[in-house]
Amino acid sequence: MTLSDRILMGPGPCNPYPEVARALARPMLGHLDPDFLALLDDVNDMLRRVWRTSNALTFPVSGTGSAGMEASFVNFVEPGDPVVIGVNGVFGGRMVDLARRLGADVIAVEEEWGRTIDPERLLEAHPSPKIIAVVHAETSTGVRNDIAALGREKGEALLLVDCVTSLGGIPVLVDEWGIDIAYSGTQKCLGVPPGLAPMTVSARAREMILPRPTSWYLDLNMISRYVTGEGTRAYHHTAPISMIYALHGGLSALLEEGLEESWTRHGEVGTALQNGLVDRGYSLWAQEGFRLPELTTVTLPHGVEDDHYRHELLHRYGIEIGGGLGPVAGKVWRIGLMGHTARHRNVTALLGALDEIGTGL
Ligand code: PLP
Numbered sequence: 001m002t003l004s005d006r007i008l009m010g011p012g013p014c015n016p017y018p019e020v021a022r023a024l025a026r027p028m029l030g031h032l033d034p035d036f037l038a039l040l041d042d043v044n045d046m047l048r049r050v051w052r053t054s055n056a057l058t059f060p061v062s063g064t065g066s067a068g069m070e071a072s073f074v075n076f077v078e079p080g081d082p083v084v085i086g087v088n089g090v091f092g093g094r095m096v097d098l099a100r101r102l103g104a105d106v107i108a109v110e111e112e113w114g115r116t117i118d119p120e121r122l123l124e125a126h127p128s129p130k131i132i133a134v135v136h137a138e139t140s141t142g143v144r145n146d147i148a149a150l151g152r153e154k155g156e157a158l159l160l161v162d163c164v165t166s167l168g169g170i171p172v173l174v175d176e177w178g179i180d181i182a183y184s185g186t187q188k189c190l191g192v193p194p195g196l197a198p199m200t201v202s203a204r205a206r207e208m209i210l211p212r213p214t215s216w217y218l219d220l221n222m223i224s225r226y227v228t229g230e231g232t233r234a235y236h237h238t239a240p241i242s243m244i245y246a247l248h249g250g251l252s253a254l255l256e257e258g259l260e261e262s263w264t265r266h267g268e269v270g271t272a273l274q275n276g277l278v279d280r281g282y283s284l285w286a287q288e289g290f291r292l293p294e295l296t297t298v299t300l301p302h303g304v305e306d307d308h309y310r311h312e313l314l315h316r317y318g319i320e321i322g323g324g325l326g327p328v329a330g331k332v333w334r335i336g337l338m339g340h341t342a343r344h345r346n347v348t349a350l351l352g353a354l355d356e357i358g359t360g361l
Pocket of ligand 1: 012091138140164185
């Protein structure tokens with residue numbers, strides 16, 4: 001079995017859409033070449049459609065999802081700012097770490113891993129926070145946190161949302177839900193390799209960008225001059241040309257299928273996998289009603305040795321699934337069905353492999 005036969009069903013990168021491989025092979029252009037800038041504008045327009053927003057500042061940050069997270073905090077948070085952050089998994093915890101490094105007065109609203117955060121708890125955590133931040137789809141637990149209620153009740157606060165594992169796979173309605181700042185990553189439900197962080201910033205949040213954020217590289221004041229084409233396009237850093245081609249290829253594939261059709265496909269294959277696992281006696285770990293179709297967490301059956309089992313799946317069947325993170329390492333599996341990987345044939349392949357290896361269930 002060759003590496004190109006691998007089925008990437010972990011929580012990390014998915015298999016890219018075939019259009020992406022062709023896009024990556026396009027001839028190199030300069031970052032100020034008018035043909036490249038036209039393609040970048042096209043990417044930003046497609047991102048607006050995928051984010052469901054009219055935000056002018058919508059673009060791919062040069063860096064992985066973590067760069068999107070960093071850009072989302074460093075441009076808005078000053079020492080002493082009250083920032084409410086929901087924590088029910090690894091990635092909410094990272095937001096806390098980052099905001100604390102920036103000197104924010106962090107109010108962490110903790111919830112048990114595997115359970116969703118009640119939006120009321122976030123809204124009541126502080127009388128006038130500058131930011132309310134939450135992870136939409138917690139990749140460490142497979143749980144969805146509700147966003148719409150936060151947007152309705154946020155008051156003067158900016159609503160900042162991590163959409164790394166949600167964008168393209170489940171509805172993310174930036175304008176309708178009142179999200180001010182959001183970031184994602186290319187490698188999950190957008191079906192593109194890792195390396196860019198699509199980001200969007202509302203007009204209201206844009207007014208609140210700090211004049212001199214502590215990061216030079218992620219300073220949105222400078223980046224926006226290049227990416228939006230407002231005013232004269234000025235060099236800030238060399239855009240990762242081939243990755244932007246790749247994102248163009250992935251977004252084109254997604255929009256050709258249709259965003260809502262993609263949400264439906266993710267929903268259907270996720271349900272098929274979860275039902276197939278339950279039928280075989282496995283227990284799903286994430287809270288019912290808040291389970292992500294694109295990332296299923298399942299409790300390891302008693303007596304199953306995690307490393308050995310995942311090694312068998314990878315080497316005998318070419319299927320990668322993920323183990324648990326942090327406190328649930330060795331206790332759960334995380335199975336991704338994201339982007340181009342979200343296909344019934346992959347559900348069939350995994351369930352068939354689990355049946356053949358056998359877990360004693
Ligand atoms: N946020 C969430 C919810 C994630 O799942 C991840 C990565 O898996 C990140 C942030 C960080 O993204 P990256 O690893 O692309 O830097």
